[in-house]
Amino acid sequence: MSKLGVFDVAVRYGKVPALSDVSFTVEEGERLFISGPNGAGKSSLLKAICGAAPTSHGRIEVDGDVLNGRSPEAIARLGLTMVPEGREIFGTLSVEENLRVGTGIRRDKSAIETDIAEVYQSFPILGERRHSNAGALSGGQQQMLAIGRGLLTNPKLMLVDEPSLGLAPNIVDQVYETLVNLQKDRGLTLIIVEQSSARAARVGGRMVLLRGGKVVGDGDAAKFAESDLLNEAYFGQDNSKETA
């Protein structure tokens, strides 16, 4: 599982159109960045995929299963997990209690303890602080905790909304190194909202560029970083679709 298809999708908030005519597919194991200026529709796209924002048009599929109209829980059961912007950590719960929040939907309860141990292996600081309040973790550690919690749903496809938000550049490096390693080790399909196209280019992968709720580019992130299309998406008027 984990080939994602987004076909002609639109999302509206009342009268406000947030996305229109959005189409792309993501292959199993691929890393896709979604980039674009503020208000381009990046978060709305992630929310539409994970069932947190209803689509007003179009179809979203994972391996042929149509996601539109399903609840976020039903979509999570298909193997999709979302690491939200702002991380949504429960500050008064311990690190371990936060991790266990992600396990409620799992049927394979016996594997949970092994998976928690694996998360502590990937993020030793979380193991060291497992009994501390999550609110006392640094921003980078909270981001690791949010990713760890997402992993405990045993996902095939992980959606990560702005993992670098509010973090120092060296901590962002660590977060991305962890994500890339997890992807290699687990064969995860990763979709990451990253406003910094330079960062996306450094990490490497494919980029879908949004502007004004539409896809204005789809191609190699490194090539976009060199091309004028990014400037256009952020500052310009040209709204035509191109391929890097």
Ligand SMILES: Nc1ncnc2c1ncn2[C@@H]1O[C@H](COP(=O)(O)OP(=O)(O)OP(=O)(O)O)[C@@H](O)[C@H]1O
């Ligand atoms: N809950 C909401 N109610 C009404 N309008 C919304 C809502 N959420 C988003 N919008 C609007 O939808 C459009 C897309 O917003 P979205 O948050 O998806 O963009 P974004 O690319 O993630 O922006 P940012 O980088 O600033 O987070 C914007 O015009 C925004 O104002």
